[in-house]
Amino acid sequence: MDVIEEVVGSARAGRAFARRIRESGPWGMRFPAFTGVGFHAVLQGSGWLISAAEKPVALRSGDIVLAGHGAEHGLSHTPGVLSDLPVSAMGSRQHDPRPAAIEMLCSAYRLDGGQVHLFLRQLPAVIRVSPDYGRHPELRSLIDLLDIDVTQSRLGIGVTRSALVDLLLVHVLRLWQEEQGSAAWPAIDAAVAAALREIHQSPQTPWTVQQLSVMAGMSRTAFTRRFTSAVGKPPMAYLIGWRMVRGAQLLRETEAPLSAIARQIGYSSEYAFAVAFRREFGVSPGRFRRRAQAPGDKLG
Known part of the structure; x- marks a missing residue:
């Protein structure tokens, strides 16, 4: 059984969403729990990944955060406590011309019903991967393409959005599997x-x-x-x-x-x-x- 193929296939029961986030000065945001799978790609700048159960994790440009089963988590300019972060304001934002301390691409498959795939539910609440883009240039290309898809309104967005989120999810899960080896997917009887x-x-x-x-x-x-x-x-x-x-x-x-x-x-x-x-x-x-x-x- 190809676990990654099944995971991505089941995620397609939901709908792909994406947006670009730019933050300057002191900043922080909390993403409430949801049914689905989502990720953040740090385009430039740095910050911290905040979760309820683990210590804050430093993020730098190029890092990708995966919330495999929609667990609550936060992002901030400084280490902190998850409950102290304000809930992220959803929807599109007006362009801010000021230099940004961090720019991120955030995307998710939100499931309107059903549940997240069994194997995703067995993953840690949030995962950080730090890709070697020299070894994986295709991942950088996919992030750039999704960024263009988000920032430019074009015909066919319903098709391109899902396809790009699919491919990014496949590559992120592959990286996690490479890093973790046999421990990536807990064994099932x-x-x-x-x-x-x-x-x-x-x-x-x-x-x-x-x-x-x-x-x-x-x-x-x-x-x-x-x-x-x-x-x-x-x-x-x-x-x-x-x-x-x-x-x-x-x-x-x-x-x-x-x-x-x-x-x-x-x-x-x-x-x-x-x-x-x-x-x-x-x-x-x-x-x-x-x-x-x-x-x-x-x-x-």
């Missing part, structure tokens, strides 16, 4: 991993707990207990959630009719799919698709 692989690869299959437990070589009760402990929800609840993630991806990325999408993710009718989708995301599949196809927004 082999029996649970086998069940997850089948669910992810064939969500349209009418799986039962009995079938999955046999595949795992365990009793139904033992399998359910172990799966729930590792993943955070029972097997059937996870299966439904994954089907909804795949359905949201197909709604966002294809023009396939709802009946076809329903069949691809294991529902016998468009109605059954719509009921399950509304329960998970709070909106009908049709409304979700229309909203997903609207022009891209800035972060916030």
Whole structure:
């Protein structure tokens, strides 16, 4: 199972947002917790990453901060306490002609429903990576392209924004994996991993707990207990959630009719799919698709 491919694929169930931030003088901001994955790229200047559980981490030009599962965090000109920072003002800002102490590119996939991928939830709350842009010039190019996409209003922004955020997320996760080695993704029980692989690869299959437990070589009760402990929800609840993630991806990325999408993710009718989708995301599949196809927004 390609973890990074799955992580990015599940994030596409949300919508990509991005904005540029310039700060001068004493500055600080707190980003409340949200459902999704986000990152900050320091374009120039320096500052500090502030989190609730860890000591402040120094940031310099070129550093990237990843909030893998939307944990609350802050950025500031000086080390401090997270709760002391003001909540970041969302939306676009007027251009400030003064020299900036720091310039950052902030982006996120915010999920309207569902949950962040299992592997992202296992990451530390916030991560700093310091890329070697000599070894990874493509990462610098992607940051520059996203910066242009954010600062210049052009046609097709809904397509370019998502594509660039996808690629940046892939590269940042690769860097983290290179730095951490086997510790990047905490190990999952082999029996649970086998069940997850089948669910992810064939969500349209009418799986039962009995079938999955046999595949795992365990009793139904033992399998359910172990799966729930590792993943955070029972097997059937996870299966439904994954089907909804795949359905949201197909709604966002294809023009396939709802009946076809329903069949691809294991529902016998468009109605059954719509009921399950509304329960998970709070909106009908049709409304979700229309909203997903609207022009891209800035972060916030």
